[in-house]
Amino acid sequence: MKQYLYITVFLFSILGFSQNMALFEQGNTFYNEGKYQDAIKKYEAILETDEHSAELYFNLGNAHYKLNHIAPSVYYYEKALQLKPNDSEIKNNLNFAKNMTLDAIDVIPEVGMSKVLNNVSGVLSFDVWAIIAICFVVLSVVLFINYIMSEGTKTKRFSFTFGFACLFLMLGSLVSAFHKYNLDKADNPAIVFTQESKVKSEPNLRSEEAFRLHEGxxxxxxDTVENWKKIKLTDGKMGWIPSNDIKLLNRF
Incomplete structure (x- = not known):
């Protein structure tokens, strides 16, 4: 009975993949013909099947960019960049889309140990840092066993020295792993989707207006309080914006 179930699931997966490929090709055809809205409808039909890829988001961003849809083009380029963070073409098109936005927000530069730790931790993912830490633990244990079992002075000195070096590297890897975990947990980006949004000092309409933001x-x-989101800009400004005015990037 299980075999039939697996075969059925497999066949439906193949069918769904084929349908999505057909929709993707149709979307590309519409895009090349300059029918950008039709292309968007085909690409969005794929998203409705919970199919996600950098190529799909990139094409959606391109189609919206051609229609001068600022917020959606930035949003989909950002989504594509999440799946392919080192893709130069995505980064280039994202910069073009950002040039259409009205808000010019400064970036507070990182300094000191915080900058060094962020840069080092950001090189690898949490999982990779954790694996590296485990490898250093195993290596240090092997070296210390070798230190105990060996009789030669040079071998003992080598095992002892590099055993402690592996322990220090293990601690560094653990620090990087947990720092990366905290960075990822705190990273909750969103794109403003309304043409203009009034950011308040408190999560209610009666509070004072702190500043205004524009689409893209x-x-x-x-933080979230009922229908309000507490936001922070790269220049350090903070305030409360209606939840419907933004669209979170981390949701797939």
Whole structure:
């Protein structure tokens, strides 16, 4: 009975993949013909099947960019960049889309140990840092066993020295792993989707207006209170924005 179930699931997966490929090709055809809205409908039909890829988001961003849809083009380029963070073409098109935004927000530069730790931790993912830490633990244990079992002075000195070096490297890897985990957990970006949004000092309409943001601007979401999101900009400004005015990037 299980075999029939597996075969059925497999066949439906193949069928769904074929349908999505057909939709993708149709979307590309519409895009090349300059029918950008029709292309968007085909690409969005793929998203409705929970199919996600950097290529799909990139093409959606391109189609919206051609229609001068600022927020959606920035949003989909950012989504593509999440799946392919080192893709130069995505980064280039994202910069073009950002040039259409109205808000010019400064970036507070990182300094000191915080900058060094962020740069080092950001090189690898949490999982990779954790694996490296485990490898250093195993290596240090092997070296210390070799230190105990060996009789030669040079071998003992080598095992002892590099055993402690592996322990220090293990601690460094653990620090990087947990720092990367905290960075990823705190990273909750969103894109402003309304043409203009009034950011308040408190999460209610009666509070004082702190500043205004326009479509396409990227923000970090810090907290949620009912229908309000607490946001932070790269220049350090913070405030509360209606939840419907932004679209979170980390949701797939």
């Amino acid at each position: 601007t990227k923000v970090q979401v810090l």
